[in-house]
Amino acid sequence: MLQLILTTLLFLPTIIEASGIWSYENIKQWRRGNRYCAGNLQSPIDLRFNRSTFDSRLKQVYLEDRYPPEQAEIVNSGHTAQLNLKNHFVLKNIAPGSEDYKVEQIHFHWGHANNDNNGSEHLLEGQAYPLEMHMVTYSSWYSNIKDAMTNTRGLAVVGVFFELSTEPNPFLQPVVDALAHIRSEHQHTPVRKEFNLKALIGEDRMARYYRYDGSLTTPPCYESVIWTVLLDPLQISFQQLHAFRYLHDAQAHVIANTYRPVQKIGTRKLFRSFHLQDIHEDKIRRLIMKENHGQCLTLNMKLIAIFICLLTIAQ
Ligand SMILES: [Zn+2]
Numbered sequence: 001m002l003q004l005i006l007t008t009l010l011f012l013p014t015i016i017e018a019s020g021i022w023s024y025e026n027i028k029q030w031r032r033g034n035r036y037c038a039g040n041l042q043s044p045i046d047l048r049f050n051r052s053t054f055d056s057r058l059k060q061v062y063l064e065d066r067y068p069p070e071q072a073e074i075v076n077s078g079h080t081a082q083l084n085l086k087n088h089f090v091l092k093n094i095a096p097g098s099e100d101y102k103v104e105q106i107h108f109h110w111g112h113a114n115n116d117n118n119g120s121e122h123l124l125e126g127q128a129y130p131l132e133m134h135m136v137t138y139s140s141w142y143s144n145i146k147d148a149m150t151n152t153r154g155l156a157v158v159g160v161f162f163e164l165s166t167e168p169n170p171f172l173q174p175v176v177d178a179l180a181h182i183r184s185e186h187q188h189t190p191v192r193k194e195f196n197l198k199a200l201i202g203e204d205r206m207a208r209y210y211r212y213d214g215s216l217t218t219p220p221c222y223e224s225v226i227w228t229v230l231l232d233p234l235q236i237s238f239q240q241l242h243a244f245r246y247l248h249d250a251q252a253h254v255i256a257n258t259y260r261p262v263q264k265i266g267t268r269k270l271f272r273s274f275h276l277q278d279i280h281e282d283k284i285r286r287l288i289m290k291e292n293h294g295q296c297l298t299l300n301m302k303l304i305a306i307f308i309c310l311l312t313i314a315q
Pocket of ligand 1: 107108109134217
């Protein structure tokens, strides 16, 4: 008996990892069974213009149709709503001369009903959005996503923010309508044929983005992801957002706050494909200007201090 207990305790982390038991309520425990979750290349991060570097090699990324479109299916995984798009598209132009990345699925991260300011995983100038969509793709060097996800740069994920709008987003509506049929875990349903991922994201939007090396934002947190987070958000109405907040997990609890807090960027470099003048959103421009102003003040104060010091020495 004692031996059985000891054996169970010894292998418990492996069992937990293998069975994929984790929740957003115990994020601090993720690292116990998943050593990568404690790594130095973790995601999400706070995307700050003043800490990023313009890289002229970052060109517009785009989606190319792969096969005649099949109907996509959406599933309630207990953690998110996931739209499986296997074989529908490839993502091109991730880096100069890089291979194509095959689109596997899209899924969403959101907050909860009493707070429209939280929900996204990445932050933009310290600000969260109410919803973030992730388009998960894998390198065409691999035959499936499982093999790709443990290899450096095996995955490329595109993050897209959503901001609240008074008008519903018609391109998102087929997904929203499907959510009503997957309220319980493991339920799945086809998404109407009109759903068009390319039209939802919009080609132009894929030219302005932040780029960094990071990880999966859920266990096992593999550090194999080339992150592309688009600068310009999409729109979503309150009613559309509410449909996500109505999904339930295995315990029949509302699926809420499905975002991991931002991680340290550490020694990593954050790149961007755009200049300050390409930022259209006033709120974001103001935040960047404020930070610039703050940095200038600090510099000025340092210069004044040096000047006073020199005067004192001269006397
Ligand atoms: Zn995600």
